[in-house]
Amino acid sequence: MSQKPLSEIVEELRSKYPGVEVSEQGTLTVPPDTLVAFMRDLKENYGFNYLTNVTAADYMEYFETVYDVSIVGEPHMFHIKTKVDRNSPVVPSMVPIWGGAIWQEREVYDLMGITFKDHPDLRRILLDDAWTEHPLRKDYKYEGGRE
Amino acid sequence: MTIKTEEFLLNLGPQHPSTHGVFRIILTLDGETVVKAVPVPGYLHRGIEKLAESRTYTQVIPYTDRLDYLAGMLMNWGYVYAVEKLMNVEVPERAEYIRVIVGELARIASHLVATGAYAADIGGLTGFIYTFRDREDIMDLLEMISGARLTPSYMRIGGVAADIPDGFIEKCRRFIDYLPDAIEEYNGLITGNEIFQARTKNVAVLSAEKAIDMSLSGPVLRASGVNYDLRKARPYSVYDRFEFEVPLGTKGDCFDRYYVRLLEMEQSAKIIRQALDQLPEGPIKGKVPKVIKPPKGEAYAEIESSKGIMGTYVVSDGSTNPYRVHFRRPSFVNLGYLDEMLKGWKIADVIAILGSIDIVLGEVDA
Amino acid sequence: MENLFVNMASGMRSLLASAGLPDAATNFVLMFLKLGAILVYILISALWLVYMERKVSAYMQCRIGPNRVGPLGLLQTTADIGKLISKEFIIPRCADKKLFLLGPILIFMPPLAVFAVAPFGKDMVAIDMNIGVYYFLAVASLSTVIVWMAGWASNNKYSLIGGMRVVAQMVSYEMPLILSIVGVIILTGTLNMSEIIRAQEDVWFIFLQPLGFLIYLIAGVAETNRAPFDLVEGESEIICGPFTEYSGMGFAMFFLAEYANVVLVSVMAVTLFFGGWHAPLGLTFIPSWIWFLLKVYGMIFLFMWFRWTYPRIRVDQLMEFGWKVLVPLSIANIFVTGIGKYLYQTIRW
Numbered sequence: 001m002s003q004k005p006l007s008e009i010v011e012e013l014r015s016k017y018p019g020v021e022v023s024e025q026g027t028l029t030v031p032p033d034t035l036v037a038f039m040r041d042l043k044e045n046y047g048f049n050y051l052t053n054v055t056a057a058d059y060m061e062y063f064e065t066v067y068d069v070s071i072v073g074e075p076h077m078f079h080i081k082t083k084v085d086r087n088s089p090v091v092p093s094m095v096p097i098w099g100g101a102i103w104q105e106r107e108v109y110d111l112m113g114i115t116f117k118d119h120p121d122l123r124r125i126l127l128d129d130a131w132t133e134h135p136l137r138k139d140y141k142y143e144g145g146r147e
Numbered sequence: 148m149t150i151k152t153e154e155f156l157l158n159l160g161p162q163h164p165s166t167h168g169v170f171r172i173i174l175t176l177d178g179e180t181v182v183k184a185v186p187v188p189g190y191l192h193r194g195i196e197k198l199a200e201s202r203t204y205t206q207v208i209p210y211t212d213r214l215d216y217l218a219g220m221l222m223n224w225g226y227v228y229a230v231e232k233l234m235n236v237e238v239p240e241r242a243e244y245i246r247v248i249v250g251e252l253a254r255i256a257s258h259l260v261a262t263g264a265y266a267a268d269i270g271g272l273t274g275f276i277y278t279f280r281d282r283e284d285i286m287d288l289l290e291m292i293s294g295a296r297l298t299p300s301y302m303r304i305g306g307v308a309a310d311i312p313d314g315f316i317e318k319c320r321r322f323i324d325y326l327p328d329a330i331e332e333y334n335g336l337i338t339g340n341e342i343f344q345a346r347t348k349n350v351a352v353l354s355a356e357k358a359i360d361m362s363l364s365g366p367v368l369r370a371s372g373v374n375y376d377l378r379k380a381r382p383y384s385v386y387d388r389f390e391f392e393v394p395l396g397t398k399g400d401c402f403d404r405y406y407v408r409l410l411e412m413e414q415s416a417k418i419i420r421q422a423l424d425q426l427p428e429g430p431i432k433g434k435v436p437k438v439i440k441p442p443k444g445e446a447y448a449e450i451e452s453s454k455g456i457m458g459t460y461v462v463s464d465g466s467t468n469p470y471r472v473h474f475r476r477p478s479f480v481n482l483g484y485l486d487e488m489l490k491g492w493k494i495a496d497v498i499a500i501l502g503s504i505d506i507v508l509g510e511v512d513a
Numbered sequence: 514m515e516n517l518f519v520n521m522a523s524g525m526r527s528l529l530a531s532a533g534l535p536d537a538a539t540n541f542v543l544m545f546l547k548l549g550a551i552l553v554y555i556l557i558s559a560l561w562l563v564y565m566e567r568k569v570s571a572y573m574q575c576r577i578g579p580n581r582v583g584p585l586g587l588l589q590t591t592a593d594i595g596k597l598i599s600k601e602f603i604i605p606r607c608a609d610k611k612l613f614l615l616g617p618i619l620i621f622m623p624p625l626a627v628f629a630v631a632p633f634g635k636d637m638v639a640i641d642m643n644i645g646v647y648y649f650l651a652v653a654s655l656s657t658v659i660v661w662m663a664g665w666a667s668n669n670k671y672s673l674i675g676g677m678r679v680v681a682q683m684v685s686y687e688m689p690l691i692l693s694i695v696g697v698i699i700l701t702g703t704l705n706m707s708e709i710i711r712a713q714e715d716v717w718f719i720f721l722q723p724l725g726f727l728i729y730l731i732a733g734v735a736e737t738n739r740a741p742f743d744l745v746e747g748e749s750e751i752i753c754g755p756f757t758e759y760s761g762m763g764f765a766m767f768f769l770a771e772y773a774n775v776v777l778v779s780v781m782a783v784t785l786f787f788g789g790w791h792a793p794l795g796l797t798f799i800p801s802w803i804w805f806l807l808k809v810y811g812m813i814f815l816f817m818w819f820r821w822t823y824p825r826i827r828v829d830q831l832m833e834f835g836w837k838v839l840v841p842l843s844i845a846n847i848f849v850t851g852i853g854k855y856l857y858q859t860i861r862w
Contacts, residue, residue, distance in 0.1 A: 025444070027445075049359055049360075050359055050362060050375075051362050052362060052364075052449065052456055052458055052475060053447065053449075053458045053460065053473075053475040055460055055473040055475070057445075057462050057470070057471040057473075058471070066447070066460060066473075068447055068449075068458065068460075068475075072359050072373055072375045073373075073374055073375050073380050074380060075380055075381040077381070077449075079447055098360060098362060099357075099360045099361045099362075099483075099484075100360065100361045100362020100363070100480060100483060101362070102361075102483050103479060103480060103482065103483035104362075104475075104479075104480060104483075107479070111196070111197075124189075125188060125189060126188065126189035126192040126512060126513070127189060127192065128189075135194060135197050136196060136197055136471075140197075155670065157670050157671075157674075158670075163752070164748060164749055164752065165749040165750065179674070179828055179829075266824065267749060268749050269749075269824040269825060270740060270741065270743070270747070270748075270749060270823070270824040270825025271740075271822065271823060271824035271825075272570075272574075272821070273570075273573055273574050273821050273822060274824075276574035276575065276576065277574070277575070280575055336822070337824075340822075340823065340824060342741050342823055342824050342825070342826050343824045345826070345827075345830055346824060346825075346826070346827055346830075493827060493828060493829065494674065494750055494751065494828075495744075495747070495750050495825070495827045495828060496827065497750075498749055498750050
């Protein structure tokens with residue numbers, strides 16, 4: 001696949017998906033409702049075949065899920081974020097697009113409590129199955145034990 | 148005539164000699180054949196990401212040692228690299244070279260453990276001892292330079308903790324010169340063994356497409372013939388100044404995954420030799436304020452660790468503590484495909500496959 | 514020296530006879546003494562083989578091995594046994610208690626029973642049985658049942674898998690083991706061990722039966738459950754197989770029985786293929802029993818060498834190798850031996 005420069009791809013994507021915001025560092029913020037279409041487009045038409053990182057951060061008012069996608073053998077990488085409503089944290093799963101998201105999304109679900117729609121196997125992964133809370137949230141308070 | 152058989156559950160781990168720590172796989176077996184495998188990580192979860200939020204940026208470094216404790220240097224590097232990116236710190240050249248040297252030493256050490264432990268997994272305990280004998284030299288070298296063998300905490304934001312001590316370079320050169328002999332010995336003892344090859348060749352063949360799709364990285368990905376090494380594809384630090392090759396497998400079976408590591412050790416040695424030759428004089432720490440307070444913002448940086456792509460995501464709110472730190476641990480992601488890889492193989496192969504992925508539980512469970 | 518033990522026995526016999534014991538009683542007492550001596554030899558041998566194994570493995574792995582307890586660490590295993598005896602013998606709640614306890618008790622029986630017919634030197638065999646080889650094959654394979662029983666009684670899944678592997682492995686490797694010996698039996702025409710050794714006066718059977726020896730060696734390693742055929746224990750796969758749940762002395766018994774088995778298989782190899790107590794190259798000034806033991810320990814060293822260099826074979830490969838390679842080869846060996854003997858007889862006589 002002939003590789004366009006990253007800035008060109010960004011421009012193209014911006015015109016295709018008007019909701020996408022681009023920050024100075026090149027971070028793309030995609031609204032959750034266009035996320036699946038956006039990601040699928042990125043993979044199928046721009047060759048971003050490798051999802052390296054999935055994570056999330058808690059900003060008290062909202063969550064942010066973070067995706068880093070790149071191309072195998074190429075230096076290009078996109079840092080993509082989505083804002084998630086903190087009261088009903090649901091985002092579409094990336095597993096149908098990149099299988100590699102399977103454990104990383106489970107980890108985010110486990111520690112941050114974000115539900116991934118259409119995830120084939122959304123269970124806790126690091127914590128005990130009987131755990132009820134999500135420790136990476138900023139308002140998490142551990143009861144008992146040492147500080 | 149078909150004999151009616153009944154499946155049964157076998158809990159492999161969390162205490163088991165060959166799960167490389169406290170990893171558990173719930174196997175559904177039909178006789179000796181695996182019908183279903185459910186990996187259960189998390190027994191070593193210490194919440195490093197949460198702990199990091201209440202530490203200062205520098206205080207997080209020792210925690211990263213405890214991720215992949217077989218290559219603590221590389222984990223240090225992954226973290227400080229992300230923070231440096233966040234702060235836009237210039238790292239002096241000498242520090243970069245030292246990082247490359249100790250990082251590649253750590254990579255060799257990690258691969259030595261992987262090789263030896265794999266031999267032990269297959270049943271040849273002697274190979275384990277041989278690789279550990281040679282790893283000892285690296286541990287001595289790391290101790291010389293950082294004061295610690297396993298958990299060096301040697302890298303600092305903007306540089307490294309200490310300059311190269313006297314005698315280190317000579318000792319390092321001696322080791323690098325000796326390493327090919329050692330690898331020859333492993334080839335004789337482990338790689339060339341008929342039984343070892345019968346046990347590992349054509350076992351759990353992983354196609355390149357699947358490996359890419361499942362975000363596998365490191366030797367596991369390269370064994371399937373995918374040329375993706377961040378040191379080449381997206382050179383960080385000073386890796387663009389060295390000449391080295393990226394060893395690739397052809398088939399993607401357990402043997403390739405094992406053998407790629409052996410070949411990578413040779414390449415690492417090559418890099419170290421070049422780095423020692425080119426090592427410039429100068430400061431070992433960049434201009435970094437005493438109190439590290441990165442500007443508000445975030446950064447994601449990746450390095451190639453011994454197990455695969457080690458990514459660090461750091462969010463700063465402008466205070467002295469990171470707002471959020473996330474580590475993309477290669478062992479953890481590489482395990483995502485384990486359940487499918489194990490299906491249809493024998494119990495003995497479960498160990499062989501798990502060993503060929505080369506996991507470190509500190510990294511998997513964070 | 515040569516007749517040290519033989520003279521001791523005959524001295525004992527005349528002593529008992531002069532004490533006025535009837536012949537039958539003398540024989541009985543003497544038999545008892547002989548078997549007792551063998552028992553002591555085996556137990557001490559097993560104990561010290563553990564030490565030898567540790568030393569051999571240490572030198573193969575660039576280590577020193579035990580060197581703290583006693584001179585050169587010679588008393589290490591004695592100390593280990595002392596520790597194991599003082600440990601608690603844990604019986605799992607769900608285990609079949611009787612069978613679980615019976616396992617370590619019975620495990621020593623088959624190897625000990627077989628040693629009764631082993632010729633340790635010229636005229637040094639406790640019971641000169643005319644079907645010695647047959648007896649060896651029959652009794653030695655009994656240990657399969659005991660290990661299986663121990664595995665099943667433990668009520669542990671690893672033990673169960675290990676127990677099943679024992680049965681599968683033994684059944685598959687008993688076949689080539691027996692068939693490989695048949696070649697020797699064709700050559701000698703006897704099942705008596707002393708006779709077989711006497712037949713090797715001029716030439717050891719390893720030179721006449723190289724293939725037979727090779728098959729015997731491989732099957733013998735499998736028979737003793739040692740690497741590369743240590744699937745039964747398969748430490749990195751099924752923890753310790755049938756012995757997983759055993760602790761303290763129960764575990765030690767299995768451990769020592771393994772070494773008794775190694776001695777046994779080596780004794781048989783020396784008897785069948787290495788000329789038993791015959792001195793090679795006319796070095797007859799060394800007593801026959803010393804020669805015999807030297808050869809046995811040479812064989813044992815070979816077993817240890819295997820163990821510390823080879824990885825473990827997989828269970829399906831084990832079966833395939835046993836049935837598709839060893840059994841046909843051993844049958845071919847019998848065939849060739851038969852034709853060879855026939856030709857030899859028709860041409861030379």
